[in-house]
Amino acid sequence: MKRRICAVTGSRADYGLLAWTLREMLADPALELQLAVTGTHLSPDFGNTVRQIEADGIPIATRIDMQLTDDSGCAIGQALGRAVSGFAEALQQLQPDLLLVLGDRYEILAAAQAAMLQRIPIAHIHGGESTEGLIDEAVRHAVTKMAHIHCVAAEAYARRVMQMGEQPHTVHVVGAAGFDALTHTPLLDRASLEQAIDFPLGEKNFLLTLHPETLSPSDAAQQVTPLLEALQAFPEARVIITGSNADPAGRAISTLLQQHAVAHPAQFCYHESLGQARYLSLLAQVDLVIGNSSSGIIEAPAMGRAVVNIGERQRRRLRAPAIIDCASETAAIRAAIAQALTPEHQQRAAEKHTPYGKPGAAQRIVRLLRDTPLDGILQKTFFDLPMASLPAGEAT
Structure with a gap:
């Protein structure tokens, strides 16, 4: 059975x-x-x-x-x-x-x-x-x-x-569960990818995904504005944006990014969702992944991509050498992007070092x-770690 x-x-x-x-x-x-x-x-x-x-x-x-x-x-x-x-x-x-x-x-x-x-x-x-x-x-x-x-x-x-x-x-x-897709998914070549996203890639290309920081008091504009201001320093770059998630303020972030892409169609394009084949094909083509998505922490470094991770969303996740962390501030993001584009960091990213194992x-x-046997599996017993003796507090 x-x-x-x-x-x-x-x-x-x-x-x-x-x-x-x-x-x-x-x-x-x-x-x-x-x-x-x-x-x-x-x-x-x-x-x-x-x-x-x-x-x-x-x-x-x-x-x-x-x-x-x-x-x-x-x-x-x-x-x-x-x-x-x-x-x-x-x-x-x-x-x-x-x-x-x-x-x-x-x-x-x-x-x-x-x-x-x-x-x-x-x-x-x-x-x-x-x-x-x-x-x-x-x-x-x-x-x-x-x-x-x-x-x-x-x-x-x-x-x-x-x-x-x-x-x-x-x-x-x-x-990492996502690594199998990196090795098994057929990728689009550059020309096919440009046709699939209806956007021409440039000499420099960025893939951007920004999600809300759900424990932060900042609103959508406070998260989006510094990033868009920082990108003004890189007019030669083509930026492909994917939509935010369904967390509080996610729709507002997506709306702001989509509006910016519509207003600047020569440099930016927006897709609510790319699907796996187009997303991974872009990972293989771009120079840099920007934002705060877990894919920038796990999958992008495994494909040899440099990453600028913005803000606190991914704080305390294990990091690959390809990742540069920065505050959600215009100057900090601009500096991180510039550093990520240097030949030294691009070479570091190309080595594909990752703490997340193999496919x-x-x-x-x-x-x-x-x-795994399932008989009796519902009955869980708490596993206590060995602990040094701690002095007991005195009752007052």
């Missing part, structure tokens, strides 16, 4: 990381994939990216529409409630043996809650990471505590998961999904 795995994808970002794991699952005769699609995949405002999944030929078992009509904290909270209800019904119908989730987005928190209450074991990919500038930090660690199988990207993250009380035998270092995560994950 096949083991039924319900995998959850809620955005273009996690689908890009999950895609090869999903394909490996489909190819494994011992597994039955039940794909649950939710979040921004089903929103016209974010490009209806469910169409990419359909085009890839991956069957969809259920769709949970969160009705993401607004990105205020209240609206997202209400959407999260709808997602919990939707996942509860879907899981009751699908009866999976295991739920598979990736990352730190609020929609996977909804899926994990619904699975936990139906006593469905949970496998979590990319736990243990830290992004202290985001609400996602709390979501990721909450899902870790609900999960029973942990597929982490690096040894440092394995230690952090164990630090949260998870038993060592449940924690597995598999590498092959999809096969490692699928092997764990297939072979």
